[in-house]
Amino acid sequence: MFHGFFAERIAELEGVPEVDFRDELRRVLRSRLLSRNCSAAKIADLFSMHRRTLSRRLSAEGTGFRSVVEEVRFEIARQMVAGTVMPFAQIGAALDYSEASAFTRAFRRWSGQTPTTWRAQSRRA
Numbered sequence: 001m002f003h004g005f006f007a008e009r010i011a012e013l014e015g016v017p018e019v020d021f022r023d024e025l026r027r028v029l030r031s032r033l034l035s036r037n038c039s040a041a042k043i044a045d046l047f048s049m050h051r052r053t054l055s056r057r058l059s060a061e062g063t064g065f066r067s068v069v070e071e072v073r074f075e076i077a078r079q080m081v082a083g084t085v086m087p088f089a090q091i092g093a094a095l096d097y098s099e100a101s102a103f104t105r106a107f108r109r110w111s112g113q114t115p116t117t118w119r120a121q122s123r124r125a
Helices: 001-017 021-033 038-044 051-062 065-083 088-094 100-109 117-124
Strands: none
Touching: 001 065, 021 038, 021 065, 038 051, 051 065, 051 117, 065 100, 065 117, 088 100, 088 117, 100 117
């Protein structure tokens, strides 16, 4: 009786594609980044693992925690710059930058453009 049930359940689980850890981390970071509650140790706790284990898993995928955080920050920044009229100082503050100029430098590093240019181009598109 139980053997048949477990055999079916195992077959179901084997058919489910494995969730990419980096994608799961990005999902969690998107929800935590704006609340400034996204240190490596806190995120690792959410995944029920040690911070070093988190680092090892990301290293095995060829990336690091800070790199993934920066990817998510850029993703959020692009959406906020293009999709809102929010001042860049507020966007920068929401993304935990100390000054608008620090946010502008980061945005230029990510995209090769200033937030002002990005917003203007997105309005034209």
